[in-house]
Amino acid sequence: MKKNIGATLALYPCPVIVVGAMVDSKPTWTLVAHAGTVAHSHLMISLVKSHYVNQGIRENKKLSVNIVDESWLKAADRMGIISGNKTDKSNEFSYSIGENGAPIIDDAKVSIECEADGNYELENFDNFICKILATYADESVLNEKGKIDYNIFKPVLFEFPTYEYFVTGKKVGNCAKMNG
Ligand SMILES: Cc1cc2nc3c(=O)[nH]c(=O)nc-3n(C[C@H](O)[C@H](O)[C@H](O)COP(=O)(O)O)c2cc1C
Numbered sequence: 001m002k003k004n005i006g007a008t009l010a011l012y013p014c015p016v017i018v019v020g021a022m023v024d025s026k027p028t029w030t031l032v033a034h035a036g037t038v039a040h041s042h043l044m045i046s047l048v049k050s051h052y053v054n055q056g057i058r059e060n061k062k063l064s065v066n067i068v069d070e071s072w073l074k075a076a077d078r079m080g081i082i083s084g085n086k087t088d089k090s091n092e093f094s095y096s097i098g099e100n101g102a103p104i105i106d107d108a109k110v111s112i113e114c115e116a117d118g119n120y121e122l123e124n125f126d127n128f129i130c131k132i133l134a135t136y137a138d139e140s141v142l143n144e145k146g147k148i149d150y151n152i153f154k155p156v157l158f159e160f161p162t163y164e165y166f167v168t169g170k171k172v173g174n175c176a177k178m179n180g
Pocket of ligand 1: 048082083
């Protein structure tokens with residue numbers, strides 16, 4: 001029998017990302033798990049208003065979404081426990097500037113460059129609506145058709161209720177081909 005455990009964040013685990021933006025011409029990085037797809041063209045990134053990175057997104061509109069894998073999880077995790085409000089994070093990662101001006105983490109095998117063209121403010125969160133401008137993928141995670149192969153690329157998933165990290169697992173089916 002199912003038990004109502006209250007209004008919890010049960011739509012987890014979800015990929016964990018490091019959001020990058022420029023503040024005062026320097027990059028800053030923030031670990032984020034409240035993120036998702038809205039329409040085929042946009043992502044939504046949900047950030048507590050007082051976070052330092054929000055300043056850069058509000059001012060420059062440009063941001064990067066760097067998908068975390070296990071190879072750089074420890075460095076990514078650090079971006080969730082220190083704040084640019086107190087600590088300069090500009091030297092935490094080797095980075096490049098994307099075609100649209102957002103800082104992109106070199107260690108990330110998949111990074112998405114976005115432009116924030118909306119903000120659905122809710123409670124104490126900026127929910128930035130982010131148009132996808134470009135996707136940078138390391139050739140090592142691409143298949144022969146040039147698509148990201150998730151048998152090779154294993155994003156780290158974050159699980160909110162217990163604060164644990166997982167990685168994506170084995171393939172269990174072919175979409176839309178399982179019913180005859
Ligand atoms: C696993 C994990 C996931 C997090 N997800 C979010 C999130 O989705 N939104 C958010 O506002 N903060 C999130 N945080 C908290 C911020 O990463 C953290 O407060 C950070 O220090 C803010 O940095 P900033 O002030 O430099 O932007 C998360 C932290 C951890 C450890």
